[in-house]
Amino acid sequence: MSAGPDLLVAIAVSVLLVAGSIFSLLAALGLLRFPDLYTRMHAASKAGTIGSGLLLLAAGLHALDIAILLRALAGFAFFVLTAPVSAHLLAKAAHQAGYKLTNLSVTDQLPLAKQKSDRL
């Protein structure tokens, strides 16, 4: 095995690793800094998903094995599909339970207390 492709893969994996871990860190920072549940959810569902997804991709790429890469891609796809669903469910449940938006909010057009508690 020559050194060229090896080095290229290492650089690509490193870029993915650094980007993914920075996204994860910023998502956690956003979780701490945003004022209410709904804004925090933005940080967790976007930056968090991308962060973990990039790290998974890095692991798949590092193996240099098509089966492992496909598995990592499947994991990434699964992650991207489930993150919005869980964010949506949590936001909906919190809003219906009556948790308020932050005072910075300018508008809330979602009607409250729709009495459909067992449909989720």
Add this chain to the structure above:
Amino acid sequence: MSASAILSFSTTFALVALSLGLLLTVARIVRGPTLPDRVLGLDMLVAIAIGFIAVIAIRSGFNLYIDIAIALSLVGFLATVAFARFILARGLSPESAGADSRAAAVPTRGKALAPARRQNKGGRR
């Protein structure tokens, strides 16, 4: 600079950044102030743990870790869904009423009136 040196540096960087992220998330879980905030924190904790496992997979060379990460993401998703249903079934928790003025649930007389009025104005627009 050789390939293994680059990888060693970047995995160390990623582990440090992810550890900091875990700490920040734990801080949010401890601070709350409401149950949905903590559930969101746990969700984020699982996401960071998945990233952590992926980095460990690169560092150790055991590709089996990727399967573990995928399984963990499944479990984390199901846990969040279960928690969301629980929050919906339980309704507003008693601790959120007074714990944080931002998340104040019941606008009692006096102090809480001002924010409530501001929200109404926004809603009419």
Add this chain to the structure above:
Amino acid sequence: MRFRAMRFIVVNLLLTLVWAFVTGSFTLHNLALGFAIGAMSLLLVRDQLPASLNRVRPIKLLLLVGLFFKELMLSAIKVAVMVLRPNMRLRPGIFAYPLTITRDFEITLLANLITLTPGTLSVDVSDDRKMLYVHALSCHDPAAERRAISSGFERRIREAFPL
């Protein structure tokens, strides 16, 4: 009836492919195992399978997927930059978005796409499926947000899944 069986088999084959991806092996035995497991899990949810999918335009669907990943990257970067700003200047709020697409899987798709794009997160859909409630980080101009969704994702979804 025959159409239902067709759809069952198509979805089952897709599941088999996913199984082969996840297990990382394309041997005949493994594909057969994936097919059997897919059939069993489809039997469990046979009543909830979506209504008929008349037509799919593959190229438009690929365009949609491409747009989605571009927007996902952009939104992650935007949120990350926003977190780092010392003063976040948030104007969050929930606005109602009138839907023009009607089928459940389209609404689900749109809601998921909205959640993973910059500054917006879908919270709820009304009982009659005519309104989608979207939380936005900067909600000072809901009309512009609505325009962006309807000329972006909603149009793409309608193009990818023509009635």
